[in-house]
Amino acid sequence: MGEVRFMISEAAKQVHVEAHVLRYWEDELDLKIGRTEMGHRYYTEDDIQLFRCIQKLKDEGVMLKDLKPMIHELTIAKEKLTEPKENAKLPANVTSTDITKKEVDSADVIPITQLEQVRNLIGDVLTEVVTENNKTLETNISKKVTQDVLREVDFLFQANERQEEEHYRKLDTLIRQQQTIRKEAVKDTPLTRLRKILT
Structure with missing residues (x-):
């Protein structure tokens, strides 16, 4: 029995996105999606699982450009996992004659399917x-907070300068008023009044 294949509309429903989003991700991330004899896209369970992971990462704020190198590494690892078993190599110190059928049957082997390996990867x-x-978010947030704090401190400093300037302007006005009042008071002495009367 062959693997299950989904058309783009079915795959989009499973990932909870529009079909054009899958095509966009395919183009942006250089994903190799299977095609039918007629040239239509089809998606496997592994493809859908990958798209779900991409969607989850995008929901967490990861950009597609940041995902592209990871997807490439993942694709290479997946290809290595799906290589035929005869291409698998034994450790350097073990030869195929060292392992007998009985040893393989009696070994405590935990079966891991390729799908589980891909999911782990x-x-x-x-x-x-x-x-x-x-880490990127932490750096960006730190820069943003620093800029905001510096802007706020600068604003408070300027406000304080304006307040001090206004204070000194008022003080200067009061001093000038006092000087004017004193000059007027000096002009209004009894001797000055007597001179005004006599003249």
């Missing part, structure tokens, strides 16, 4: 991408 890649994205 995707999980590792996602962890790495999220960690890098968090």
Whole structure:
């Protein structure tokens, strides 16, 4: 029985996006999506799982350009996992004659399907991408907060300068008024009044 294939509309429903979004991701991330004999796209379970991971990362704020190198590494790892078993190599110190059927049958082997391996690999890649994205976000937030604090301090400093300038302007006005009042008071002495009367 062959693998299950989904047309683009079915795949889009499973990922909860529009069909054009899948085509856009395919182009932007250089994804190799299968084609039918008629040239129509078809998607496998692995493709849909990958698109779900991309959607989750995008929801967390990861940019497609940041995902592209990770997807490339993931594709290479997936191809290595899906290589035929006869291409698999034994460790350097073990030859094929060293392993007998009985030893293989009696060994405690935990079966891991290719899908589980791909999921584990995707999980590792996602962890790495999220960690890098968090560092970038931390740097960006730190810069933004620093800029905002500096702008606020500058605004407060200018406001304080304006307030001091206004204070000194009022003080200067009061001093000038006092000087004018004193000059008027000196002009109004009894001797000055007597002179005004006599003249």
